[in-house]
Amino acid sequence: xxxxxxxxxxxxxxxxxxxxxxxxxxxxxxxxxxxxxxxxxxxxxxxxxxxxxxxxxxxxxxxxxxxxxxxxxxxxxxxxxxxxxxxxxxxxxxxxxxxxxxxxxxxxxxxxxxxxxxxxxxxxxxxxxxxxxxxxxxxxxxxxxxxxxxxxxxxxxxxxxxxxxxxxxxxxxxxxxxxxxxxxxxxxxxxxxxxxxxxxxxxxxxxxxxxxxxxxxxxxxxxxxxxxxxxxxxxxxxxxxxxxxxxxxxxxxxxxxxxx
Numbered sequence: 001x002x003x004x005x006x007x008x009x010x011x012x013x014x015x016x017x018x019x020x021x022x023x024x025x026x027x028x029x030x031x032x033x034x035x036x037x038x039x040x041x042x043x044x045x046x047x048x049x050x051x052x053x054x055x056x057x058x059x060x061x062x063x064x065x066x067x068x069x070x071x072x073x074x075x076x077x078x079x080x081x082x083x084x085x086x087x088x089x090x091x092x093x094x095x096x097x098x099x100x101x102x103x104x105x106x107x108x109x110x111x112x113x114x115x116x117x118x119x120x121x122x123x124x125x126x127x128x129x130x131x132x133x134x135x136x137x138x139x140x141x142x143x144x145x146x147x148x149x150x151x152x153x154x155x156x157x158x159x160x161x162x163x164x165x166x167x168x169x170x171x172x173x174x175x176x177x178x179x180x181x182x183x184x185x186x187x188x189x190x191x192x193x194x195x196x197x198x199x200x201x202x203x204x205x206x207x208x209x210x211x212x213x214x215x216x217x218x219x220x221x222x223x224x225x226x227x228x229x230x231x232x233x234x235x236x237x238x239x240x241x242x243x244x245x246x247x248x249x250x251x252x253x254x255x256x257x258x259x260x
Contacts, residue, residue, distance in 0.1 A: 050075030
């Protein structure tokens with residue numbers, strides 16, 4: 001059972017590694033990260049563990065033996081935040097959240113929890129669903145530390161809420177979750193620690209000038225005709241370009257990336 005690589009041509013489609021010529025290793029959960037492919041492979045020698053490949057024979061190897069010997073450690077890729085890849089693994093003592101540093105490929109256990117799902121980066125942290133054995137499967141967050149890995153909220157107080165379909169929209173985490181009372185519904189989460197957006201971006205200058213200054217950086221290309229000396233404008237982003245015309249006293253509000 002070989003791993004192959006292809007550049008889209010017949011000549012460029014070649015096997016790069018035969019993991020076990022005498023048997024048929026199984027692999028799953030491929031995840032592209034930091035210019036490599038990470039996946040779970042059972043080579044029939046070390047059990048199912050985390051492997052990686054950069055498309056070459058030499059660059060295809062087992063990253064970690066989370067459960068030493070023939071036991072299955074898995075190390076299933078769940079998602080990443082910056083240079084940290086999050087994994088679900090089992091060292092023989094129970095399922096846990098792990099992380100791998102991209103530079104060293106060192107795998108470290110973070111916290112013992114069960115039923116961990118694939119997740120998403122939001123506001124510099126990793127959000128996912130997991131079960132602590134008490135509250136059922138609920139929304140969790142991790143900053144890569146044990147203390148910073150915790151349940152965000154018990155959405156379904158009488159059982160699991162099974163959060164799924166994570167996405168980030170307008171600085172909010174959007175997902176589906178279940179409650180006994182409502183079934184599956186759409187939810188949003190806003191990080192209470194996220195930086196607050198500036199409320200007013202005040203321009204200074206006179207209409208005849210080509211350059212203006214503002215209290216915060218804002219982006220736009222639109223010429224705005226202001227009908228009165230004091231007018232408020234709200235937009236996701238506003239650009240000050242040469243020729244941008246405003247009147248004295250105008251106030252602009254914008255929502256910079258990374259704030260709420």
